[in-house]
Amino acid sequence: MADKIRIKNLCKTFVEKSGETKVLDNISLDVKENEFLVLLGPGQCGKTVLLNILAGLDTPTSGTINYIKGNENGKEDIKEMKMGEIGMVFQKYALFPWKTVIENVEMSQKLKGIDKEQRRKSARNYIKLVGLENFEDSYPKQLSGGMKQRVGIARAYASESDILLMDEPFGALDAQTRYQMGEEILKMWRKDKRTVIFVTNNIEEAIYLGDRIILLSGCPATVKAEYIPKLERPRDYMALEFLQLRKEIADNTDLAL
Ligand SMILES: Nc1ncnc2c1ncn2[C@@H]1O[C@H](COP(=O)(O)OP(=O)(O)OP(=O)(O)O)[C@@H](O)[C@H]1O
Numbered sequence: 001m002a003d004k005i006r007i008k009n010l011c012k013t014f015v016e017k018s019g020e021t022k023v024l025d026n027i028s029l030d031v032k033e034n035e036f037l038v039l040l041g042p043g044q045c046g047k048t049v050l051l052n053i054l055a056g057l058d059t060p061t062s063g064t065i066n067y068i069k070g071n072e073n074g075k076e077d078i079k080e081m082k083m084g085e086i087g088m089v090f091q092k093y094a095l096f097p098w099k100t101v102i103e104n105v106e107m108s109q110k111l112k113g114i115d116k117e118q119r120r121k122s123a124r125n126y127i128k129l130v131g132l133e134n135f136e137d138s139y140p141k142q143l144s145g146g147m148k149q150r151v152g153i154a155r156a157y158a159s160e161s162d163i164l165l166m167d168e169p170f171g172a173l174d175a176q177t178r179y180q181m182g183e184e185i186l187k188m189w190r191k192d193k194r195t196v197i198f199v200t201n202n203i204e205e206a207i208y209l210g211d212r213i214i215l216l217s218g219c220p221a222t223v224k225a226e227y228i229p230k231l232e233r234p235r236d237y238m239a240l241e242f243l244q245l246r247k248e249i250a251d252n253t254d255l256a257l
C-alpha cells in the first residue's frame with residue numbers, strides 16, 4: 001500500500017523560563033493509506049504533543065511531515081495540511097456544550113462554508129453510524145461519556161478528512177464501554193476506510209485494534225519498536241497469540257502502561 005503520511009526526524013522541545021523539556025526525539029514513521037495505526041506509549045510520553053503537531057495545532061522544533069495526497073504516474077502529490085483539515089478525536093471530548101449533537105458534528109463542514117442542507121445530511125449519516133440517531137438535538141451534558149465520544153468520532157468522520165487522528169478516545173470510559181467502542185470503531189473503519197492514527201496507553205486495546213503498533217518510549221518519546229499482530233479480526237483477547245504478543249510488548253515497555 002502507498003504511504004499516506006511520512007514523518008521524518010520529528011523533534012519537539014518546549015522552552016520555558018524554568019528550562020527546556022524535550023518531548024519528541026527524532027520520530028520517523030511512515031503511515032500507509034487506510035492503515036489503522038496504533039501509537040502505544042506510557043503516560044506523559046508526548047503522544048498528545050505528537051498528534052497535535054500532526055493535526056497542525058502545534059509546530060515541531062525540527063523535522064518534517066509530508067501528507068501524500070495521491071500518486072499520479074509514479075509522481076507523488078505532496079500536500080500542505082492546514083490547521084483544521086485533519087479530523088481529530090480529542091482525549092477530552094472537546095464538544096461545544098452550548099451546541100446540540102448535530103451542531104457539533106456539522107461544525108467543520110459549517111466552517112468550510114458548506115450549505116446547511118448538505119452538511120445536515122452528512123452529519124445525520126455519521127450520527128446514525130455511531131448509533132446516536134435519537135440524540136441529534138440533545139446537548140453534550142445530557143450524554144454519557146461513551147455517547148460524548150461517539151459525537152467526537154462522528155464529528156471527525158464528518159470533516160471528510162481522509163486522515164483521522166484519535167487521542168486516547170476511550171481513555172475516560174469504563175472497561176465494558178471501552179471494549180464495545182473498540183469493536184464499533186473497527187466496524188466504522190471497515191465501512192468507511194480512512195487512514196487512522198489511534199493513540200492509547202493500553203496494550204490490549206492496541207493489539208485488538210491495530211494493523212500495526214508503534215511502541216513509544218517514555219519522555220522524550222522515541223520509536224522503540226513496531227509490532228504487526230498476525231491475528232484475524234475480531235481478535236480474541238484470550239487467544240494464545242494475543243497473550244504472547246501482550247507479554248512481548250509489556251516486557252519491552254519503559255514504564256508500567
Ligand atoms: N505547551 C506545553 N508546554 C510545555 N510542556 C508541555 C506542553 N505540552 C505538553 N508538555 C509536556 O510534554 C510532555 C508530554 O505531554 P503529552 O500531553 O503529549 O503526554 P501524553 O503522552 O499525551 O500523556 P497522557 O497519556 O497523560 O495523555 C509532558 O511532560 C508535558 O508536561
Ligand SMILES: [Mg+2]
Pocket residue numbers: 047048049091167168
Ligand atoms: Mg495525551
